Amino acid sequence: MIQLRNVSKIYPNGARALVDVNLKIGKGEFVFLVGPSGAGKSTIIKLFYRDETPTRGQVQINSKNLVRMKDREVPYLRRGIGVIFQDFKLLPNKTVFENVAFALEVIGVSRSEVKNRTLVTLELVGLASKEKSFPHELSGGEQQRVCVARAIINNPALLVADEPTGNLDPETAWEIMDLLYNINKRGTTVVMATHARNIVDKMQKRVIAIENGRVARDEEKGGYGYDA
Amino acid sequence: MTLNSTRYILRETVHSMKRNPWLSIASVLTVMVSLVILGFSVFFLANASNMAKSFESQLEIATFVQTSATSAQVQALQSQIQGMPGVASVTIVTKEQALIDFGKTMGGSQGNLVTDLGGTNPFPDKLTVKATDPQKVKALADAVSVLPGVDKVRYGQGYVDKLLIFTQWLRWIGLGVVVAFGIAAIVLISINVKMNVFSRRREIQIMKLVGASNGFIRWPFLIEGLALGLVGGALAATIVGMGYNWLANYILSTLTFLPVVQNGVLFRQVTVGLLLVGMVMGAIGSGLSLQKFLRA
Numbered sequence: 001m002i003q004l005r006n007v008s009k010i011y012p013n014g015a016r017a018l019v020d021v022n023l024k025i026g027k028g029e030f031v032f033l034v035g036p037s038g039a040g041k042s043t044i045i046k047l048f049y050r051d052e053t054p055t056r057g058q059v060q061i062n063s064k065n066l067v068r069m070k071d072r073e074v075p076y077l078r079r080g081i082g083v084i085f086q087d088f089k090l091l092p093n094k095t096v097f098e099n100v101a102f103a104l105e106v107i108g109v110s111r112s113e114v115k116n117r118t119l120v121t122l123e124l125v126g127l128a129s130k131e132k133s134f135p136h137e138l139s140g141g142e143q144q145r146v147c148v149a150r151a152i153i154n155n156p157a158l159l160v161a162d163e164p165t166g167n168l169d170p171e172t173a174w175e176i177m178d179l180l181y182n183i184n185k186r187g188t189t190v191v192m193a194t195h196a197r198n199i200v201d202k203m204q205k206r207v208i209a210i211e212n213g214r215v216a217r218d219e220e221k222g223g224y225g226y227d228a
Numbered sequence: 229m230t231l232n233s234t235r236y237i238l239r240e241t242v243h244s245m246k247r248n249p250w251l252s253i254a255s256v257l258t259v260m261v262s263l264v265i266l267g268f269s270v271f272f273l274a275n276a277s278n279m280a281k282s283f284e285s286q287l288e289i290a291t292f293v294q295t296s297a298t299s300a301q302v303q304a305l306q307s308q309i310q311g312m313p314g315v316a317s318v319t320i321v322t323k324e325q326a327l328i329d330f331g332k333t334m335g336g337s338q339g340n341l342v343t344d345l346g347g348t349n350p351f352p353d354k355l356t357v358k359a360t361d362p363q364k365v366k367a368l369a370d371a372v373s374v375l376p377g378v379d380k381v382r383y384g385q386g387y388v389d390k391l392l393i394f395t396q397w398l399r400w401i402g403l404g405v406v407v408a409f410g411i412a413a414i415v416l417i418s419i420n421v422k423m424n425v426f427s428r429r430r431e432i433q434i435m436k437l438v439g440a441s442n443g444f445i446r447w448p449f450l451i452e453g454l455a456l457g458l459v460g461g462a463l464a465a466t467i468v469g470m471g472y473n474w475l476a477n478y479i480l481s482t483l484t485f486l487p488v489v490q491n492g493v494l495f496r497q498v499t500v501g502l503l504l505v506g507m508v509m510g511a512i513g514s515g516l517s518l519q520k521f522l523r524a
Contacts, residue, residue: 049437072441079439091431093247106440108233150438 001027001158001189002048007057009043009213017043018054019213025191027157030184032200033193034224035210041193044210045162048191049081050074062157079107082151082188084161088143090135090150096122097131100149107154117153125149125179141172148179152188159183161192165199173199197224233444241448241455244428251424252456258420259460259510260467262413263502267468269405270498274489276402280395282487284362287391289369289383291355297377302353305377309357314368316358326351352379362392414509421453421513425521432521442522449514457510461503468502469495 004023010016017040025031033041046052047059050066059066061077069077090099101118109117122128125145135143144164151159161180165173177199184190194200200207200223207222208215217225245252291309293302302320310318321329327349357372359365365383373381384391425432435445472495476488 075436075439075441077439078437083437089430089434089437091434102434103438105236106435106438106444108236108444110232111235154438 001025001029001062002191003058003060004044004047005058005060007047007054007059009040009047009052010055017213021057021210021213021215023208023215023218025189027189028184028187029189030181030203030205031189031191032203032205032207032222033191033210034195034200034207034226035216036226037195039210040213041210042162043213045160045191045193048158048160049078049083075107079154080156080158082154082156082159084144084147084151084159084164086163086166088135088147088167090143090146092135094134095131096127096133096135096138096146099135099146100153103150103153118149121149121153124152139172140168141175144168144172144176145179148176148183152183156188158189158191161190161194163194164192165194165196170198177203197226200224237444237447237451241451244448244452245455248424248427251427252452255420255424255456255510256460256463258416259413259457259506260463262409262416263461263464263506264467264471265409266406266413266505267464267498267502268472269402269409270501271468271472271489271494273399273402273406274491274494275487276398278487278489280398283391283395287359287362287365287383287388289357289359289365289372289381291357291372291381292379293353293355294377294379295352297353299353301377302355305375306355308375309355309372312368312371314360314364316360318358319356321354321356323349323351323353326354362388362395413505414513418509418513418517421449421510422517424452425449425514425517429521432518436522445522446515446518449518450511453510453512453514454507455510457506457508458503459506460510461506464506465499465502469499 002023002025004021007018007021007023008016009018021040021044023044033044035041043052047054047066048061050059050069053059053067057067062080064077066077091102094102097118100121101114104114104117119128119131122131125148127142127145127149130138130142135146138146144167148164159180164180165176168176173196180190180192181203204221206220207217207225209217209225291305293305297305299322302322306318306320309315330351357368359368365388369381369383372378432445476490479486479488480490
């Protein structure tokens with residue numbers, strides 16, 4: 001599903017974010033990316049949906065080469081990838097329904113289908129009753145659910161999340177993790193960068209630790225592994 | 229572009245203008261003010277160039293024929309000059325006519341003018357030559373002056389050169405004003421569009437994230453820019469048209485000696501021009517400002 005080969009990334013300001021990273025993630029896996037801040041987790045996530053391209057090396061998603069991909073092909077890649085952010089990135093002047101429907105409307109889905117699929121997805125994340133609310137009227141956990149709904153409404157094969165629980169209290173964080181767990185159960189590959197030790201330790205999924213831009217550890221059913 | 233997309237884009241354009249009414253109003257006003265200034269400067273150019281032309285058209289070469297010439301010889305000279313390159317017209321002012329004209333300027337009884345002048349008519353026959361191109365007056369005058377039968381020529385030597393330099397400057401200043409305000413209008417409008425795009429950068433970012441194509445993202449902005457530019461241009465055309473009309477009538481009734489352009493064709497051209505410039509600048513401004521945000 002995802003393959004990184006000898007990937008290095010040096011940002012224009014000279015910062016070396018990734019050094020010779022090799023990585024393989026299979027279809028349907030649930031993977032945690034852990035490691036100190038600035039280690040390169042976010043850069044790896046951004047490579048997946050081609051927000052960044054590597055300075056050297058190859059990135060492949062579903063056997064598509066993202067380095068050689070033309071700019072006009074990028075939208076089609078992104079329609080198959082859901083992205084969740086720590087800060088939710090919701091549009092403040094659109095309702096919950098509009099924020100989620102947005103992902104379908106901008107790719108030209110018919111109005112009736114937009115309506116059906118949006119309502120079904122809002123049901124799935126438990127926000128059916130809040131469809132007319134605006135983001136500022138919701139709690140953090142609810143806002144993150146909206147973000148999750150927007151990310152999965154296209155039935156993406158891959159869901160990437162950059163610290164999705166970073167702004168949430170522990171209880172709400174677990175609600176989001178349940179959601180991601182269920183989405184993964186339905187066959188979606190999930191890659192999640194996180195600092196949440198208790199979540200990683202409890203979920204017993206594959207853990208890839210990134211340190212100084214290198215893969216420091218990669219184990220099945222791993223734990224967070226860093227001392228507090 | 230599918231029908232669904234088109235419908236969405238149009239809906240989104242209207243929504244966006246409703247959601248940011250002040251920004252829309254600010255854009256329209258910016259376009260309007262810029263184009264009002266541009267419109268007036270076009271009329272300024274038209275008048276400057278018209279004034280220059282009117283000054284230049286008053287240039288003529290007075291060709292005095294030797295007093296010994298018969299009227300047949302004068303007529304032969306007329307047709308000879310008429311045949312020269314660069315000559316627009318040649319009219320004969322006979323010595324008798326010259327005397328009458330002179331009498332009129334003296335405002336008196338011309339009956340005994342000849343007697344008063346010593347029994348002879350002191351005026352020579354005169355040919356008034358107009359050149360097709362005011363720049364060529366000097367060369368033409370030199371050519372005419374050496375023709376047989378010509379006594380001397382007068383064309384305001386020295387004065388002509390200064391007048392031509394002055395009218396040339398008048399045109400350059402008019403053109404400069406148009407260019408300067410044209411650039412100012414483009415800069416103002418593009419700043420406004422940039423603000424508009426900047427205020428919606430989050431929306432653009434998310435659109436890209438969920439896989440909207442660049443064309444899809446660009447359309448609402450282009451249409452919005454086009455619409456706001458059109459409204460601003462229409463307001464500007466109205467203000468410029470009415471304002472100039474009022475100003476022209478005022479000048480015509482008070483400073484009657486000034487040649488003021490009142491030309492229906494020019495009015496239509498300026499109106500259509502302002503509408504087009506408004507639309508094009510709105511659309512191009514949006515497109516260019518977006519480019520930065522759309523690049524991967």
